[in-house]
Amino acid sequence: MLGYLTLIFTCQLIGELVTRALALPVPGPVIGMVLLFLFLLVRKGVPEGLGTVSATLLQNLSLLFVPAGTGVMLHFELIGRSLLPITLTLVVSTVLTIAVTALTMSWLSRGRGDV
Secondary structure (H helix, E strand, O other): OHHHHHHHHHHHHHHHHHHHHHOOOOOHHHHHHHHHHHHHHHHOOOOHHHHHHHHHHHHOHHHHHHHHHHHHHHOHHHHHHOHHHHHHHHHHHHHHHHHHHHHHHHHHHHHHOOO
16 A cells, blocks of 8 residues: 555656646646556556555545645635635636536537437
8 A cells, every 4th residue: 555655646746846847837746646647547447555545545635634724724814805806716716617617518418419
């Protein structure tokens, strides 16, 4: 299991290195996820150990948000002063995400003849 955890972190590290070396506007972990996905495509499946490690990480994902929550509480006054722009940004981005998802699903459904 330690090997698969190392694989996940290695993919993330490679993603960070690629992002910084090429000055890409994409987060390193996203590139790392793509690399891990490509690895799984080549392997044609998810090894059992990797599935176990990833399931354990997902079960404990809420612990990783504790530092972010602490940061929010630390800057609570600053967030209060910027409440309107933050709220507008959240609403607009949520509506856009729903619209893009709906259009994508509609487009993909047409290809299958479901619509």
